Amino acid sequence: MHHDQATAETTFSYLLSFLWWPLLYFGALIGAGFAFASNAPIMWFNAVYAALLGAIVLLERATPHRAEWLEHDGEMLNDIGHTLLTKGAAQLAVAATSIVPMAVATATRTDEHVSQLWPTHWPLIAQVVLALAIAEFGLYWSHRIAHENLFFWRFHALHHSVVRLWVVNTGRFHAVDSLIKMALSQAPLYLLDAPLQVFLWVGAVTAITGLLTHCNVETRTALFDPVFATPKLHRWHHSKTLKEGNSNYCENIMIWDHVFGTYLNPGKASPDRLGISGKVAPDFIGQIVQPFSRKGARQILGQRVESGDEDGKSANETASAPAVGRISEA
Ligand SMILES: [Zn+2]
Numbered sequence: 001m002h003h004d005q006a007t008a009e010t011t012f013s014y015l016l017s018f019l020w021w022p023l024l025y026f027g028a029l030i031g032a033g034f035a036f037a038s039n040a041p042i043m044w045f046n047a048v049y050a051a052l053l054g055a056i057v058l059l060e061r062a063t064p065h066r067a068e069w070l071e072h073d074g075e076m077l078n079d080i081g082h083t084l085l086t087k088g089a090a091q092l093a094v095a096a097t098s099i100v101p102m103a104v105a106t107a108t109r110t111d112e113h114v115s116q117l118w119p120t121h122w123p124l125i126a127q128v129v130l131a132l133a134i135a136e137f138g139l140y141w142s143h144r145i146a147h148e149n150l151f152f153w154r155f156h157a158l159h160h161s162v163v164r165l166w167v168v169n170t171g172r173f174h175a176v177d178s179l180i181k182m183a184l185s186q187a188p189l190y191l192l193d194a195p196l197q198v199f200l201w202v203g204a205v206t207a208i209t210g211l212l213t214h215c216n217v218e219t220r221t222a223l224f225d226p227v228f229a230t231p232k233l234h235r236w237h238h239s240k241t242l243k244e245g246n247s248n249y250c251e252n253i254m255i256w257d258h259v260f261g262t263y264l265n266p267g268k269a270s271p272d273r274l275g276i277s278g279k280v281a282p283d284f285i286g287q288i289v290q291p292f293s294r295k296g297a298r299q300i301l302g303q304r305v306e307s308g309d310e311d312g313k314s315a316n317e318t319a320s321a322p323a324v325g326r327i328s329e330a
């Protein structure tokens, strides 16, 4: 009797695991659609984002992908701190960078200004897909370089230093890492004169996808993996084994990983070990300043400096050689 009940429960949660990702992802996107059609788009989008966050927090407890990832690792406050700092820095950067284009626009723009480059006559959804593919190109290369070049890895390693994935480490990025990524992904859209609505949608999709890629909810996404950045693909990106971790760089849609041959989707649901071979400072301020000192950078890089990467013949081998020289010169 009890056995049957347990089996029925297991079958039920197995079936639900196919539902969670599309339900949360497309549900949040539909919510964003309503938000952007309302009179207070930003406020309502924040409400959608908060609802998604709340749903994930509950599901992580109810149906975790890995029960051991629910245990505290002492990094929660640091994760939240980096999220807030990165968001603040991003706001400042947007404010600073928009002054120049706005001044230029005011000086040169006539009333009948219409974008010559951006296909504003396309349906909005097609414009958003185009913008996502263009932004993804910048996201892909800034992310790939952050992994393959040890100079940039010292900033990105903070994101990878966690040994468990859950929704709270979504925003755990060094502010320098975030700014490089933002500049490279958004500049092409500015230059192509994409409309504000398109920027809002790219931001919304990135925010929603980010929460889901880091969630510790049991999800089965075989149908979606080839196209979307799913939790499964991102867990492999967080593997401690470099050959596995140096993959799946795309943030929203997997297009450039397929094009440049870095798409990884093994049969197993997630790697055994997450994290990095180096060491990241335990405290918040330490984590921010660590990449700027010679000693700090060496700690972060760990084995990657001495052996030219733990797996020897990886794609990083070529990148690590000049970086070693750079560190000892510094
Ligand atoms: Zn990464």
Ligand SMILES: [Zn+2]
Pocket: 159, 214, 234, 238
């Ligand atoms: Zn991540």
